[in-house]
Amino acid sequence: MPESTHTHGTIRWDRDADGVVTLTLDDPGRGANTMNAAFIASLTEVADRLAAEADTVRGVVITSAKKTFFAGGDLNDLLAARPEDARRVFDTSMRVKHALRRIETLGRPVVAAVNGQALGGGWEIALACHHRIVLDAPGCRVGLPEVTLGLLPGGGGVVRTVRLLGLADALQHVLLEGRRIRPRRARELGLVDEVVDTPEALAERARAFILAHPEAAQPWDRPGYRIPGGTPADPRLAAVLPAFPATLAKRTGGAPYPAPRNILAAAVEGAQVDFETAQTIEARYFTELVTGRIAKNMIQAFFFDMRAVNSGAGRARADEVPPAARVAVVGAGLMGAGIAHVMAAAGLDVVLKDVTAQAAARGKEHSAGLLAKALEAGRVTEEARDAHLARITPTAETGDLAGCDVVIEAVFEDQALKQKVFEEIRHVVAPGALLCTNTSTLPVSRLADSTGRPQDFAGLHFFWPADRMPLVEIVRGERTGQEALDRAVALVRRIGKSPIVVNDARGFFTSHVIGRFLEESLAMIEEGVDPVSLERAAARAGYPTPPLALLDRMTLGLPRRIWNEAKAAAEAAGAPWRPAPGSAVIDRMIDEFDRPGRSAGAGFYDYENDRRTGLWPGLRTHFARADAAVPFDDMGERLLFAESLAAVRLLQDGVLTSVADANVGSILGIGFPGWTGGVLQYVNGYPGGPAGFAARADALRERYGDRFEPPALLRERAAADRPFRDA
Known part of the structure; x- marks a missing residue:
């Protein structure tokens, strides 16, 4: 029992009869502890008290009253920081560092008793302790994922990780990857000293360490300390460090991701100076990122928008519907087999149907192959593999779908075929x-219309490969009922994917928007742009797959089929039809040169054993022109603007109803560059905001065509200086 208790703002102080002080992180106004102004004030106050009472303190345990040990920095504060706030951001970072440093150098053993997830600032607190014990609780992860938000650890995380692990391991395993690490893996890496299985053991081991190690100190505060692996001046590191900038350049393709660069610089520069100077260096690089544009884009998308998408943002009542139990997947090709795999992985029984028993069995074999790789990598056990496969029943019999409470059709992209599927199964599955x-x-x-129950019908658009892609686009038809929408959202959550909800239209949101990206790429080829420059410009803009390579992977016949279907629909409705920009390039590639894509071994690229060997030289011969006057920077912006303008139009037309859905869907579903924050955040973050974006769109329209005309909604936002945000 504590001998004395006192609360310092967000930190509770308990001292027992032996002089062991337990600092319990417990922000009373929040569900999770964050490094906000209240916590920083509390931390400073506690550091002052520990220093003043050091003679009566035997040791310190830092733990948390929340399920999450500490959630990291207050992202609302970071999102609000502007260039003019640089001094405040720097001073705040240094204030946190100084408080943690005072606790770290108290002269008494300090133990982190980590009882839940500790990421970012939470793990920086733990790193400032002499001993780190982590409870192996479900979902518990530790690490420094700041790079995934366009930031770097600003509370001493770079400095301490480098001094704990050495430059190469710190950069490779922790700082540049931003991984959320399981406790036992963290112990293997040297980040964690002990892993325990119960809260009682956590408290016992923390106290035991203090009693057994009264002279505990950080390695870097002991005489004779050297950074593991040496400093950058060490010949052993001199041969390794140059590979890091090259690796970063290859990974980003030259896209504007400043966080990895700043992390590398802070780590290398900090390793060459004393601890305090290294902390200052880290704070300067941190401040540059926090006050910059790209971190704001990434924080908005990967935290706030992602949270809105995964919570449903008030648009669905997924928690109020009965859970799915038995799923029918009709079509056992690659997509259907992938969908069956993720359903079974979530514990659902799956009936996988195709026209023949052999085709259905091949679909199940897809899961067997994926599980074999997972077993080899140690990600599943043999028991889990067998249970997973047992949940998939392949069949060619429609009657085997009896009792299924969910049907997912995944046959060839043909309207008549899809309608036939639903006509066959609608009376067999569960009412x-x-x-x-x-x-x-x-x-x-x-x-x-073919189901007889349009209120129970929705689009469930998975992305290939279904087992890895984290997004599902849910399409609400004109007569889709709210309960069906709720059930669809609940199902997507059940399988661990992020759901976005859009209204019906040809191509919905993701396919429509990526179509504009591909069309703009083809338009530039038609204009005579050098294909190598185009692919490099796309990489420089941050696209994970350049457009010509993506077209090859899709097969060039797919966009032509989509255009033909759209043309037929327009003509049937009596609407005008304009050929897609660059459609003539596809026609020539297929009809004149017989190069339909990767599956045929010949497309925009040449292939050998299904591997790209280089762009087809004929592209330059038949399409590129020396007088093509498209500046390199315009190439990348044309791709980005084509997609963002399309998204604004879809928001204007009501196909999109959520800005968060647009941003998350564009990044996770169709590879829109992450540094932008998504298709609509790119508009917000463009220099000058919506007004600057609209002005640049006008300039592109004048030079390249009316497709860059800003929609009325963009004009309105630009005039009002109002960014795209959900209310």
Whole structure:
């Protein structure tokens, strides 16, 4: 029992009869502890008290009253920081560092008793302790993931990780990857000293360390300390360090991701100076990122927008519907097999149907192959593999779908075929079953007519490969009921993916927007742009796959088929039809040169054993022109603007109803560059905001065509200086 208790703001102080002080992190106003102004004030106050009472303190245990040990920095504060706030940001960072340093050098053993997830600032607190013990609780992760938000650890994380692990290991395993690390893996890396299985053991081991190590200190505060592996001046490191900038350049393709560069610089420069100077260096690089534009884009997308998407943002009541139990996946090709795999992985029983038993069995073999790789890598056990496969039942019999409460159709992208599927199965599956189509382009409302139950019908658009892609686009048809929408959202959450919800239209959101990206790429080829420059410009803009390589992977016949379907629909409705920009390039590639894409071994690229060997030289011969006057910077911006303008139009037309869905969906689903924060955050973060974006769009329109005309909604936002945000 504590001998005395006192609360210092967000930190509770308990001292026992032996002089062991337990500091319990417990922000009373929040569900999680964050490094906000209240915590920083509390930390400073506690550091002052420990210094003043050091003679009566035997040791310190730092733990948390929350399920999460510490959630990291206050991202609202970081999002609000502007260039003019640089001095405040720097001073705040140094204030945190000084408080942690005072506790670290108290002359008494300090133990981190980590009872839950500790990421970012939370792990920086733990790193400032002499001994780190972590409870192996479900979902518990530790680490410094700041790089994934465009930041670097600003509370001493770079300095301490380098001094703990050495430059190479700190950069490779922790700082540049931003991984959320399981406790036992963290112990293997040297980040954690002990892992325990119960809260009682956590408290016992923390106290035991203090009693057994009264002279505990950080390695870097002991005489004769040297950074593991040496400093940058050491010949052993001199041969290794140059590889890091090259690796970063290769990984980003030259896209504007300043956080990895700043982390590398802070680590290397900090390793050559004393601890305090290294902390100052870290704070300067941190301040540059916090006050910059790209970190704001990434914080908005990867934290706030992602949280809104995964919570449903008030648009669905997924927690109020009965959970799915038995799923029918119709179509056992690569996509259907992938969908069946993720359903079974989530514990759902799956009936995988195709036209023949052999085709259905091949679909199940896809799961067997994925699980074999996972077993080899140690990610699953043999028991888990067998249970997973047992949940998938391949069949060619429609009657085997009886009792399924969810149907996901994943057959070839043909409207008549999809309608036939639903006509065959609608009377077999459970009454009221959720009926879903995995179409990527066809209007959902029209497909719903074949079900007889349009209120139970929705689009469930998975992305390939379904087992790895984290997004599912849920398409609400004209007559999709709220309960069906809720059930679809609940199902997507159940399988561990992020759901975005859009209204029906040809191509919905993701397929429509990526279509503009591909069309703009083809338009530039038609204009005579050098194909190598185009692919490099896309990489420099941050696209993970350049457009010509992506077209090859899709096969060049797919966009032509989509254009033909859109043309037929327009003509049937009596609407005007304009050929897509660059469509003539696709026609020539298929009809004149017989190069339909990667699957045929010949497309925009040449292939050998299904591996790209280089761009087809004929592209320059038949398409590139020396007089093509498209500046390199314009190439990348044309791709980015084509997609963002399309997203604004979809928001204006009501296909998109959420800015968060647009941003998250564009990054996770179709590879829009992460540094932008997504298609609509790119507009917000463009120099000058929406007004600056609209002005640049006008300039592109004058030079390259009316497709860059800013939509009315963009004009309104630009005039009002109002960014795209959800209310």
